Amino acid sequence: MHSLDLVSEFARGEQRAAFLFADGRSLSYAELDDLARRFATRLGQGGKQLVAISAEASEHAVVAYLGALRAGHAVAMLPPCDSRLWEDFLAAFQPDFTYRPLDGRWRLVREAQRARDAEPLYPDLALLLMTSGSSGAGKAVRLSYGNIEANARSIAAYLELSSNDRAALVLPLHYSYGLSVLNSHLIAGASVLFPGISIMDGDFLRVIADGGCTNLSGVPYSYELLERARFRDAELRTLRTMTVAGGQLRPDLIRLYRDHMRARGGRFFVMYGQTEATARIAFVPPESLSDREGRIGVAIPGGSLGIAMPEESRSGDRVFRESSSIAVRT
Numbered sequence: 001m002h003s004l005d006l007v008s009e010f011a012r013g014e015q016r017a018a019f020l021f022a023d024g025r026s027l028s029y030a031e032l033d034d035l036a037r038r039f040a041t042r043l044g045q046g047g048k049q050l051v052a053i054s055a056e057a058s059e060h061a062v063v064a065y066l067g068a069l070r071a072g073h074a075v076a077m078l079p080p081c082d083s084r085l086w087e088d089f090l091a092a093f094q095p096d097f098t099y100r101p102l103d104g105r106w107r108l109v110r111e112a113q114r115a116r117d118a119e120p121l122y123p124d125l126a127l128l129l130m131t132s133g134s135s136g137a138g139k140a141v142r143l144s145y146g147n148i149e150a151n152a153r154s155i156a157a158y159l160e161l162s163s164n165d166r167a168a169l170v171l172p173l174h175y176s177y178g179l180s181v182l183n184s185h186l187i188a189g190a191s192v193l194f195p196g197i198s199i200m201d202g203d204f205l206r207v208i209a210d211g212g213c214t215n216l217s218g219v220p221y222s223y224e225l226l227e228r229a230r231f232r233d234a235e236l237r238t239l240r241t242m243t244v245a246g247g248q249l250r251p252d253l254i255r256l257y258r259d260h261m262r263a264r265g266g267r268f269f270v271m272y273g274q275t276e277a278t279a280r281i282a283f284v285p286p287e288s289l290s291d292r293e294g295r296i297g298v299a300i301p302g303g304s305l306g307i308a309m310p311e312e313s314r315s316g317d318r319v320f321r322e323s324s325s326i327a328v329r330t
Contacts, residue, residue, distance in 0.1 A: 002124050003072035004145040006152065007033055011163065011189035018186065019059065020166075020211055022196030027059060029189075032066070035059075039067030042108055043097065048121045049073045050128075052089060054080040054100035055174035057194050062173070062182065064099045064108075069145070074121055076128040076140070077174045085130065093128070093140070094118075129176055131275040141176075141275045151278035152183035154300040158283060159215070159241060159269065161188035166238075168193050168213040170222065177246050180279030181217050199225040205234045212238045219246035223253050232260050239264070245271040245280065248294070258289045272296035281305070 011018070011029040019027040027035075043049060051068045055061055055077040068075045076095060079085060090098070090111070098109045127143040155161075167185045169192050171178030185192050193211040197204055199222060208216065216239060218226070223244060226232075242261055244254075254270060261268040267286040273279045282305060284297035299305045 002126075002145050004069045004126055004149055006066060006069065006149070006183055006186045007036070008163075008187055008189035016163075017191045019062070020191065020193045021059070022194060022207065032063070035063045036067040036070055039064050040071035043068060043071055043073060048123065048125075049096035050076065050093065050121060051097045051099060052076040052078055052086075052093075052095040053098075054078060055172065055179075056080045056101075057169060057173060057196075060099075060106045065173075066186075069126060069148075074125045074128065077179065078130065079172070079174045089130075089140075129179070129275050130174065131176070143278055147278045148183060149187070150302060151180065151280060151300075152187045154302050155180055155184040155280050156188040157301045159184070159243070161185060161190050161215075163189040165190035165214045165241075166193055166212055167191075167215045167217065168195055168208045168211065170195060170199060171217060171219070175246075176275040176279045177217070177219070177273065180273075181215075183279075185215075200229060205229065205231065205236070209234070209236050209238075214238050215241045215243070217243040217245075220244060220249040220253075221247075223249060223257065227253070227256075232256070240266040241269070242266070243269040243271055245273050251294075254289065258286070261286070270297065 007018075007029065012033045013030050015028045015030055017026040018029045018032045043051065051064070051073050053061055053064050053068070053075060065075055065077065076089065076093065078089060080100070089095075095111055098111060099106065101107070102109075124144040124146065125142055126145040126148055128140045129143065131139055131141050161184060165185060165188065167181050167190065169178065169181055171181060173179050173182065182192060193208065193213055195204060195207045195211070197207065199218075213236070242257060249270065258268045268289065269283050269286060270289065271280055271283040273281050280300050281303065282296040282299055284295055288297070
């Protein structure tokens, strides 16, 4: 059975922090490794299972995610507060296990057994993430173990992540961008801070400063909130990398944060991605950020970008091309 271990090989047995939490607790790589193994054991020794996890920014959800992948199972990371989506997902996909808070405690529940004539799970299926795409209709994107690992390593490579990095995770884990922040930092042996508060909380800047965060990732709306919080006036001595994806950031904000990070010797990455591609597809190298803010940049390491044109159709002497699309290979 295929499987995936996202915990960095060289960091696995170490006592340095993998996760830090708002209440002051921390979880070392050695402790994380042990907890993930224990959760994998709880899923049993049978065939491949589908495990639906409430994707809270918590130790419980992350341990379950890592343990299930390590055991070779498939994981669905679902929004924790969307009961209608949970109901629809359970009816449509019939997961073997659910793991979520019930009556104030996290509980692993064995759901109804699959019908004997049900199709088995695809051997390389690792992750289901919900997305509306551009149509507004909810879909579950299927991702393989190879998809997740390749994308995490690629992101770690172009961001030049190392064991000295620490991310402030402010994006949800049921969102491909937020999950990719977790994956890429773990695979690089870096650490992740779970602030436990929103960007607009009055203590947010203090929490990430005290936590020694080097990296901060957000969507365009995150940067609008950071401006309201006077982020660029804060003393964040360890911050060296900021990234944005999940939509088009306003050109004026791109220039503001590009210049802000350059002035402090850091880097600002504008990125493009899709859930269907695990997370990132392209990025603009910080040194190439100019006044052409609409570009998606260059392909991530190991990927390639091209413009795929449909067959030409002629009407008289005029050539019509109905549409074009971006072709991505990884």
